[in-house]
Amino acid sequence: MNRQLRKHVVLVAxxxxxxATPAxxxxxxxxxxxWTGRIFGLPSDFRRPTPERIAREFWDPDSDAFFTPHAFGVGYGLNLARVTRGLRRRR
Structure with missing residues (x-):
């Protein structure tokens, strides 16, 4: 499969x-x-995002997870609190 076709397949998927989630x-x-749940194994949240949920998506020091559910949409965000904790342990 050429690169352009793969790109289109990923975009369509x-x-x-x-x-599918709002439908x-x-x-x-x-x-x-x-307006929340899972679709094809991915977390989804289509509620109006709040500042607290947005902040928790990217900074959740109480979680050991590297990836946290998006505050809005489908998929995961990166928990930067967990990443920085891991980097500090390496030093």
Whole structure:
């Protein structure tokens, strides 16, 4: 598979994941919609992001995880608190 085709396949797959989550929620009755969950094994959150959730996505010193769920959207963000803790231990 050439490079250009791989790029298009990845973009289409990512687009499908992003569209699938809200579509799944919209098929439910309004009172049953949470706008959070998992799609194809990835965490998803389509609630309005708050400053606290955005900060926790990138800085969660209470978590040992390198990757934390996105504050908005599908997938993971990098927990910089965990990364810096690991770097400090190496020194």
């Amino acid at each position: 990512a687009g499908a994941v992003v569209v 799944k929620e919209l098929r439910q009755p309004p009172k049953a919609r949470t």
